[in-house]
Amino acid sequence: DAGVIQSPRHEVTEMGQEVTLRCKPISGHNSLFWYRQTMMRGLELLIYFNNNVPIDDSGMPEDRFSAKMPNASFSTLKIQPSEPRDSAVYFCASSLEGLGGLGYTFGSGTRLTVV
Amino acid sequence: AQSVAQPEDQVNVAEGNPLTVKCTYSVSGNPYLFWYVQYPNRGLQFLLKYITGDNLVKGSYGFEAEFNKSQTSFHLKKPSALVSDSALYFCAVRDSGSGNTPLVFGKGTRLSVIA
Secondary structure, X not given: OOOXXXXXXXXXXXXXXXXXXXXXOOOOOOEEEEEEEEOOXXXXXXXXXXXXXXXXXXXXXXXXXXXXXXXXXEEEEEEOOOOHHHOEEEEEEEXXXXXXXXXXXXXXXXXXXXX | OOEEEOOOOEEEEEOOOOEEEOOEEEOOOOEEEEEEXXXXXXXXXXXXXXXXXXXXXXXXXXXXXXXXXOOOEEEEEEOXXXXXXXXXXXXXXXXXXXOOOOOEEOOOEEEEEEO
16 A cells, blocks of 8 residues: 555645645545644644534645545645635544554655745 | 643663653543654655554654553653654644544654664
């Protein structure tokens, strides 16, 4: 398996533009997590899905953020409109939940810069 | 509620010396504990975990961690540090009885191994 695949690796966009980040989890994993990492706030959980269903989106900072998981092999995180304070590294992770003791596999992240 | 603390933002150690990265946790039941490492411009990588059994857990790259229930700690250790161990280290915890709730990550400890 190629692991968790995120695209793009880097994104530079202007303030006000829509940004879409993509994630392909490991085949067979049934849970998917979106994290944001910044120097100031560390690693923050934004939202997670179990079996494609959003379970907890309380970490999503504002209504400008939305996430979808239309099927087991694909998820998107969208920011519309983007702002400079959204600049961060966004990670996607997947796992096989239900067994409790398994950890997560992380993607390489998308570095977002909003200018 | 679950929580994890990494009391040191930065740990400096000379190459060849033993290293310790500290982690304490709080859960209401029994913990599942994890260590992850993040190298520059990369996602988090799994190092080791404690689920049950021996309190001393061995993981990748010569790292080990000791689960101490009375001190609610799970410190990461390595007998002889390498310059290549320099990275950001995250401790994470989940209550074994919490179902599919996400792992809670610490804020991370930056390890710098000096040649």
